[in-house]
Amino acid sequence: xxxxxxxxxxxxxxxxxxxxxxxxxxxxxxxxxxxxxxxxxxxxxxxxxxxxxxxxxxxxxxxxxxxxxxxxxxxxxxxxxxxxxxxxxxxxxxxxxxxxxxxxxxxxxxxxxxxxxxxxxxxxxxxxxxxxxxxxxxxxxxxxxxxxxxxxxxxxxxxxxxxxxxxxxxxxxxxxxxxxxxxxxxxxxxxxxxxxxxxxxxxxxxxxxxxxxxxxxxxxxxxxxxxxxxxxxxxxxxxxxxxxxxxx
Amino acid sequence: xxxxxxxxxxxxxxxxxxxxxxxxxxxxxxxxxxxxxxxxxxxxxxxxxxxxxxxxxxxxxxxxxxxxxxxxxxxxxxxxxxxxxxxxxxxxxxxxxxxxxxxxxxxxxxxxxxxxxxxxxxxxxxxxxxxxxxxxxxxxxxxxxxxxxxxxxxxxxxxxxxxxxxxxxxxxxxxxxxxxxxxxxxxxxxxxxxxxxxxxxxxxxxxxxxxxxxxxxxxxxxxxxxxxxxxxxxxxxxxxxxxxxxxxxxxxxxxxxxxxxxxxxxxxxxxxxxxxxxxxxx
Numbered sequence: 001x002x003x004x005x006x007x008x009x010x011x012x013x014x015x016x017x018x019x020x021x022x023x024x025x026x027x028x029x030x031x032x033x034x035x036x037x038x039x040x041x042x043x044x045x046x047x048x049x050x051x052x053x054x055x056x057x058x059x060x061x062x063x064x065x066x067x068x069x070x071x072x073x074x075x076x077x078x079x080x081x082x083x084x085x086x087x088x089x090x091x092x093x094x095x096x097x098x099x100x101x102x103x104x105x106x107x108x109x110x111x112x113x114x115x116x117x118x119x120x121x122x123x124x125x126x127x128x129x130x131x132x133x134x135x136x137x138x139x140x141x142x143x144x145x146x147x148x149x150x151x152x153x154x155x156x157x158x159x160x161x162x163x164x165x166x167x168x169x170x171x172x173x174x175x176x177x178x179x180x181x182x183x184x185x186x187x188x189x190x191x192x193x194x195x196x197x198x199x200x201x202x203x204x205x206x207x208x209x210x211x212x213x214x215x216x217x218x219x220x221x222x223x224x225x226x227x228x229x230x231x232x233x234x235x236x237x238x239x240x241x242x243x244x245x246x247x248x
Numbered sequence: 249x250x251x252x253x254x255x256x257x258x259x260x261x262x263x264x265x266x267x268x269x270x271x272x273x274x275x276x277x278x279x280x281x282x283x284x285x286x287x288x289x290x291x292x293x294x295x296x297x298x299x300x301x302x303x304x305x306x307x308x309x310x311x312x313x314x315x316x317x318x319x320x321x322x323x324x325x326x327x328x329x330x331x332x333x334x335x336x337x338x339x340x341x342x343x344x345x346x347x348x349x350x351x352x353x354x355x356x357x358x359x360x361x362x363x364x365x366x367x368x369x370x371x372x373x374x375x376x377x378x379x380x381x382x383x384x385x386x387x388x389x390x391x392x393x394x395x396x397x398x399x400x401x402x403x404x405x406x407x408x409x410x411x412x413x414x415x416x417x418x419x420x421x422x423x424x425x426x427x428x429x430x431x432x433x434x435x436x437x438x439x440x441x442x443x444x445x446x447x448x449x450x451x452x453x454x455x456x457x458x459x460x461x462x463x464x465x466x467x468x469x470x471x472x473x474x475x476x477x478x479x480x481x482x483x484x485x486x487x488x489x490x491x492x493x494x495x496x497x498x499x500x501x502x503x504x505x506x507x508x509x510x511x512x513x514x515x516x517x518x519x520x521x522x523x524x525x526x527x528x529x530x
Contacts, residue, residue: 050418052414052417052418055414055417057341057342078420078421078422079420080420081417081418081419081420082419082420085418085419086418088411088414088415088418090411092411092412092414092415094412094415094416094430095412095430095434104416104419104421104429105419105420105421108416108419108420108421108422108425108429109420154415157419158419161419161420
């Protein structure tokens, strides 16, 4: 089942072209890793999937992005972002309590019932493996949590609105190895219910969790293949060079 | 050889001197007003109307007038200023026109207050036929403090990190929900700071109320917003320059009451701001 169908996508910020003629499909319930050196267009690609690039004043694009067969540009942007959630590179809690952070999304989508909200908060925190650590202090500020806990809180907050796709933008770049392992663990378990796109600077992470891996270089999609094949027998010499650490 | 330790000491000395140069005159002003004005303060002074050609009695009508004028100005300027600030910081696109609008608002804050007085006279008193009234005076003061409130509110809104907005939008919240639930609550302390500055300015100015509301002598309290009223700054001007043989302590007493009134209004705003700061979680 195809979740995202991307056809001949070009993106510019002002006069600089960030993505060049990208065409690919993202399958349902897969973890797609996106790797590539800095400024290769990975994050632009990710932010295009739920139209976050549009917040940039000089953004221009051509080509098509379809979610379940419908062009994202025709969808209502709020409901698109509800279906396609983001976990950002840095842990970015909102300046609210732990509980209110997780409840924020569903409240904005109109949920009023306190009992239902509590259920969603508990379930989301459990899905993000944070519940046991915070269940006694849900009313305290989210900024009191450690970096790794904050990032799992952000995952819980994204899960709470029940998205279909979760975009991870280098979610472990600021985390220690143990927190990274916990986040990766969470991602592997989430795959059952969600489609995951993971942008990462860590090639080994892509190899550990990705079903398929896409390699971007200077705004172009160089190669997209099953992760195991990509890491053992890449078909493009540039992919091989990047994976083996010759550049990037 | 240059001695970094000694240079640092010299720098500290000058920085300290500059601070002292600001603190000492302000402190002296307060001390002189308190020392010279305190003997005049008693219950009659605060609650009675002026008597014997304003050489005795109290200043109650002027206190009431100033409170009305400041409240009126804030009620008018705060909502409009805040809405304009939200539009300018959140919705207006970054282009030449909007940059010019922002720049002119900042510059409006520096326009001499007597110009606002003339403007108020022409627009509210004459054109809208409100006459010399609390309404005209409040609106004139409100227009005078609008640039202060817009500029400080805009800065407060823009200082809320962009990342908070992105997170909120990425969860599917609409732009207005993001402003309402994330941006505004975190900007409130800064908005209140702007309001405090506005209160101080509105309470203290004489020129804008001169043509629009202020009465030379009015023994009764205003009954509606279409009545004239006395006001502390204008009353102070009158008893200092227009009426001969007013006891010095009455003049300083009036200044002290004005100072205390502004302080009291600011204190209320500062307490509200403190309550909101405590709720802030970052």
